[in-house]
Amino acid sequence: MSLRLRDATPDDLGLVLHFVRALADYEKLLHEVLATEEDFRSLLFGTPARAEALIAEWDGAPVGFALWYHSVSTFDGRAKLYVEDVFVNPDQRGRGIGRAIFADLARRAVAQGCSRMEWSVLDWNAPSIAFYRSIGALPREGWTLQRLGGDALAALAASGDLNG
Numbered sequence: 001m002s003l004r005l006r007d008a009t010p011d012d013l014g015l016v017l018h019f020v021r022a023l024a025d026y027e028k029l030l031h032e033v034l035a036t037e038e039d040f041r042s043l044l045f046g047t048p049a050r051a052e053a054l055i056a057e058w059d060g061a062p063v064g065f066a067l068w069y070h071s072v073s074t075f076d077g078r079a080k081l082y083v084e085d086v087f088v089n090p091d092q093r094g095r096g097i098g099r100a101i102f103a104d105l106a107r108r109a110v111a112q113g114c115s116r117m118e119w120s121v122l123d124w125n126a127p128s129i130a131f132y133r134s135i136g137a138l139p140r141e142g143w144t145l146q147r148l149g150g151d152a153l154a155a156l157a158a159s160g161d162l163n164g
Helices: 010-026 037-045 097-109 124-135 148-157
Strands: 005-007 052-058 061-073 078-088
Touching: 005 037, 005 097, 010 037, 010 061, 037 052, 052 097, 052 124, 078 097, 078 148
Parallel strands: none
Antiparallel strands: 005 052, 052 061, 061 078
16 A cells, blocks of 8 residues: 655646545535636646646555645745645545645645645534644634635726726
């Protein structure tokens, strides 16, 4: 039994989409997935690439993935690695695959001079929260995620500014 983590390639676009859909299904959000393989081609392999992904393989078979990108902390003046998605097939959990993915991402973050890694988790997802605590992650107390999208995003983008 062996685990291999490898960077995703353009040949993995269908696999990335598969894992995104599997994660969304697990989170009861499959109805929100609009992404296509072409969207991931642009995101991961466009110029510039906006994100990175890895594939986890167990004995040569794909069993999970991670997708991340870099953002910044203006408070410490450094980049941070933002983990957008991590997913391991439910029948493969408990083998250390998730821990290995997070350790790999942590090594990348340290090597790239990032001050931290961050990610979000649904508040009902107790198994994932317990896992995150086991690797030393803590919630960001006092902060809530805000989102602007769809019609509200378009309306704000179309609104005039004070100089307009």
